[in-house]
Amino acid sequence: MSKRILVIGAHPDDPEVTAGGTGVLWVRAGFQVRYLSMTNGDTGHHLQGGGILALRRQAEAHAAASLIGAESRVFDIHNGALLPTLENRERLLQELREYQPDLILSHRLWDYHPDHRYTAQLVHDCAFSVTVPNVLPLTKPLRKNPIVLYVQDRFQKPYPFQPDVVVDIGPVLKEKVAQCACHESQFFEWLPYSAGYEGEIPSGKEERIAWLTDRLKERFATATARWRDRIEEIYGTNGKSIEYAEAFEVCEYGSPLTPEKQRELFPFLA
Numbered sequence: 001m002s003k004r005i006l007v008i009g010a011h012p013d014d015p016e017v018t019a020g021g022t023g024v025l026w027v028r029a030g031f032q033v034r035y036l037s038m039t040n041g042d043t044g045h046h047l048q049g050g051g052i053l054a055l056r057r058q059a060e061a062h063a064a065a066s067l068i069g070a071e072s073r074v075f076d077i078h079n080g081a082l083l084p085t086l087e088n089r090e091r092l093l094q095e096l097r098e099y100q101p102d103l104i105l106s107h108r109l110w111d112y113h114p115d116h117r118y119t120a121q122l123v124h125d126c127a128f129s130v131t132v133p134n135v136l137p138l139t140k141p142l143r144k145n146p147i148v149l150y151v152q153d154r155f156q157k158p159y160p161f162q163p164d165v166v167v168d169i170g171p172v173l174k175e176k177v178a179q180c181a182c183h184e185s186q187f188f189e190w191l192p193y194s195a196g197y198e199g200e201i202p203s204g205k206e207e208r209i210a211w212l213t214d215r216l217k218e219r220f221a222t223a224t225a226r227w228r229d230r231i232e233e234i235y236g237t238n239g240k241s242i243e244y245a246e247a248f249e250v251c252e253y254g255s256p257l258t259p260e261k262q263r264e265l266f267p268f269l270a
């Protein structure tokens with residue numbers, strides 16, 4: 001059976017933004033990849049909202065995932081209203097037991113957005129419990145606790161993100177940008193409005209992609225520059241040529257990422 005990767009984001013575009021490049025590499029390696037959003041994104045816009053926006057964002061998430069041959073799931077929980085309740089823990093446990101991931105990727109606990117924080121909390125709460133038969137006894141438990149990795153963020157306190165695995169996404173940057181571009185409501189509307197650069201957005205489709213490529217390249221290069229020392233530690237001098245990377249940090253509550261497991265789960269790093 002092929003390996004299964006589950007990227008759990010708080011919002012419909014989080015999986016693509018944090019792991020969309022590695023997602024492409026996993027699909028090419030024959031892995032199953034699922035993007036899960038814990039909320040339906042229904043407040044993530046300045047002009048639209050509610051059910052219409054939730055449906056639009058679900059369609060964007062499906063389009064982005066199908067572009068690379070991944071699956072997409074969006075939980076019908078309001079944006080900004082996710083809480084680490086027992087009900088949501090059980091909902092996520094059922095998802096994990098159904099999909100049986102070998103590897104889970106998600107946010108860290110320290111983040112500006114409550115949905116990101118509580119997604120992280122729920123993932124922590126499900127690690128281990130997912131293997132306990134009498135937690136939801138009518139849903140078959142996993143025999144093994146999955147490996148859990150955190151996706152990158154820029155927050156410094158209580159401690160900055162520490163990359164354990166770094167993936168060069170230069171060769172799949174185009175595919176990563178294409179996935180982000182599927183989230184039109186975000187990359188061409190809400191985020192530009194929210195940060196005050198909506199005047200920059202071109203109207204033609206190709207021009208938009210070119211604009212987004214430039215913008216994301218800058219963002220990914222800045223993140224990669226922060227991990228430069230770590231990249232060179234891992235890749236030696238070959239690391240100098242890595243311009244754009246996705247990085248992941250081991251979560252202690254999952255199974256250990258041994259060197260052997262890392263080779264199995266990241267075969268393209270060899």
Ligand SMILES: [Zn+2]
Binds near residue numbers: 010011014113116
């Ligand atoms: Zn988010």
